[in-house]
Amino acid sequence: MTQNTPLIALTRAVFDDQITTLSRQYPLRSNQGDEPLAPAALHAQVAGATALIPTVADRIDAAVLDAAPGLKVVSNVGVGTNNIDIAACTARGIVVTNTPGVLTETTADMAWALLMAAARHVPQSERWLREGAWDRWALQQWLGKDVHGATLGIVGMGTIGSAVARRARGFGMKIVYTNRSRAANEAEIGASFMPLDELLAASDFIVLVVPYSPATHHLIGAAQLAKMKRDAVLINIARGGVVDDAALVEALAAQRIGGAALDVFENEPKFDRRFLDLPNVVLTPHIGSASLATRRAMAQLAIDNCTAALRGERAPNMVNPDVLK
Missing domain, CATH: 3.40.50.720 (NAD(P)-binding Rossmann-like Domain)
Structure with missing residues (x-):
């Protein structure tokens, strides 16, 4: 040299x-x-x-x-x-x-890990078991939300969104999506286009896969959360800032939605510590691509x-x- x-x-x-x-x-x-x-x-x-x-x-x-x-x-x-x-x-x-x-396939895998964990209360029930609280089996214990046959809404149908959708077909899910433009592969992956507000109202699980920009800053805020089903689950593998975290904390605390699973946060690695006190949210430290x-x-x-x-x-x-x- x-x-x-x-x-x-x-x-x-x-x-x-x-x-x-x-x-x-x-x-x-x-x-x-x-x-x-x-x-x-x-x-x-x-x-x-x-x-x-x-x-x-x-x-x-x-x-x-x-x-x-x-x-x-x-x-x-x-x-x-x-x-x-x-x-x-x-x-x-x-x-x-x-x-x-x-990182497309690995990140799509993580979306599903979060979705399944939130749907079936995996981390919460594991902590409960580890703390020694499990002393019997009960019919109404840790009742989760079925994934098979549910409606999956994907916000951002790029390469990762498409990979998430392909996995959903194995669960027999109805797949809807919103995007800046219609996806060329929507017929191939069996997805139907919807405006965001309609997707929020129709979906049981919503996965966010949009890039962060001024246009997507707080794309999901209090008004959008209010349009979701009361038992719906929001999964964010996109970027912190796409979701208004303060509004999400309030919606989860008031049980206006069923739950959330978050791999990204505003101002990470700092984040809204109120998430830690909520029983209906799964939290991971931005590990979507971490294989x-x-x-x-x-x-x-x-x-x-x-x-x-x-x-x-x-x-x-x-x-x-x-x-x-």
């Missing part, structure tokens, strides 16, 4: 063998831990870097970009890019990439996107093609 070889900065640890391989090609400045970097530390991490590999939990704003005037690539480990100021990157000629596709194979594939795709751009090639998963103009 010459003195002018591009420097790649990483905000979080990736897998050791991937670091070893990448370090043979480029000098690296890698955060060896999983602790998020404070702003000053993040600015120091990117200073002098030509490329940056952050995670969806790292805020890459204009101040970060100002700390790295030589930056050419921001290669996000994740599909969502709401953590990155894309307009600021484009204005500076910085290519932004993400990691779609590799070993998938997280490795995400990290590798981010590396491949980054190195392709550094070689002067069109990055495979560019999210701001206007930068090429």
Whole structure:
């Protein structure tokens, strides 16, 4: 490597063998831990870097970009890019990439894990058992909600939404969806289009799979929750901010809906602590893509996107093609 070889900065640890391989090609400045970097530390991490590999939990704003005037690539480990100021990157000629596709099936699996856990009170009943409360079998003990034959509403029929729908067919569910436009595969997956308000009123289970943007901020708030069935379950595997968490806490506490299962939260890893006191919500710490194979594939795709751009090639998963103009 010459003195002018591009420097790649990483905000979080990736897998050791991937670091070893990448370090043979480029000098690296890698955060060896999983602790998020404070702003000053993040600015120091990117200073002098030509490329940056952050995670969806790292805020890459204009101040970060100002700390790295030589930056050419921001290669996000994740599909969502709401953590990155894309307009600021484009204005500076910085290519932004993400990691779609590799986490589709794993995230759809997680939607079903949450749906089933909420429908059948799996975590609540397990805690009850572990606490020693189970002293008899009773006919009306831990009565859940049937999944088979129920109506599933999917908000956002992209690749992950379609994968969720394919799984629903095995349960004999009626599948309805809403999206910005009609899905080309709706006949193939057996789904019917509905406006959001109609979907909310008709569905027994509602899975949110939309990207976060100003247009989807608090897409589900108090007014939308009021349109749901009283025994319906809301599942959010999208992004924090798509749901108004404060409104959801109030709806769950008042039992205006049957329950919720959440893998994402507003302001995560901080979240509304009132969720912890509610018996009708399942909570997981943003682990939708967290299988070993998938997280490795995400990290590798981010590396491949980054190195392709550094070689002067069109990055495979560019999210701001206007930068090429």
